[in-house]
Amino acid sequence: MFEDLIYVLTKYDTWLWQGFLLTLQLLAVSVVFGTLIAIPLAVARVSKLVWVQALPFAFIYVFRGTPLIAQLFMMYYGCGQLIANIEGIQDHWSWTYLRDPYWYCLLTFVLNTAAYMAEIMRGGIQNVPNGEIEAARACGMRPATIYRRIIFPRMWQIIWPAYTNDVIFTLKATSLASTVTMMELTGAARKIVARTALPYEAFISAGVIYLIIVYVLTFGFKGIEKYLRRNENRKENKSVLAKAGGHI
Template identity: 45%
Template sequence: MDFSFMRDTFFSLLSGVPLTLNLALTAVAFGAVLAMLLALMRMSGIRVLDAIAQAYVFVFRGTPLLVQIFLIYYGLGQFRPTLQELGLWTFFREPYWCAVLALTLNTGAYASEIFRGGLQSVPHQQVEAARACGMSGFLLFRRIVFPIAVRQALPAYGSEIILMVKATSLASVITMMEVTGIAAKLISQTFRAVEVFVVAGLIYLILNFAITRIIMALEWWLSPHLRRPPAVEPRLEAAHV
């Protein structure tokens, strides 16, 4: 391998990192809102809402993300006159927004099941205790249910965030010049696929390592009951005796 070429490639691919993070974080932010809505629909006890949420999750978890991107970007493009009449063509003609939409819809389906599991894991005794203290409705959800559910769902949701960062590489098929898109362009110019993809993989590895550290820090912050108590110095113990 030519390490000087790989060094130059690394700096070239770094220019795609902002777009990669932009796609991932935007999709995760919108997807989290969608996922919470779907999870609440599943747990609402209303059959119609539950059926709609189940159908949505089944479709978007059961089909490849690449197919979803193609259908949104290329498929909806065939309905250009209709989209123009509805004022939606300015949105769907942009590959960035099509990629964000596909990633959002996909992660929303997966994250909804993670959130539902987190909400269902909240101990019933804590909910009853909060009600006994006079909490109800949104206050109960905000102070008791939501913090516990987030703490329970965070490890699995962290994995979903990492998957979204890697999934942004599929946006290169609709001309998005993120890390993988730039890598494909470099390969077409240099015909050195191995070095380019090794460097691209290294960049994704660095990004996901940073994300895992952030998620671990959040877990530590949200779990004060799991932290080890500070060690008591022997001389302090002797003083108490």
């Protein structure tokens, strides 16, 4: 088995490397754009106006309440088929992109990630100490300024561990792209199995690469978490010193 594992790693290293790069690409784009979409969704979810909450609530409910693989199939086979049936679309320049499963996977992962992150951010916003918000209002800050200078920084400190977990979840979710012919890491492993009939060796190789990615992500996010914690402690110390100075 060890010899077969070495054979897979040396003979099909190019496939595994390309799958690794595609996995990282899917992860990075999903997290970045998912986060950007999640922020306004989270702000809308904490609004006191029911009609403002309604659409984000429906979006989050659908994407959190249905299996990711069902969303991916609906996007690729459902929307893809509807687009393919549009008259003349296959002669249009956009068909080069519309027939590529990459974009359907990316859109599905971005929207799914946005839904989960929006709910995490909503919880973070609601857990920001009310006293800090009231103090900002008393200083005459506008709502947008309060969000930028008070709520969002505190929110990130609160949600960072959960945010880290969601990023790792998204990494593992990218493996579903292989079900629609994408050659990311799991897809590359399946292709190796089809070529060599060595399932254990192929998936052990892919699994080790996933573990390495998770380790690097965890290490990096832990470093950011420590920075956020130190920054929070620094602000608290300044606040205590300011209060002490006011009593003198």
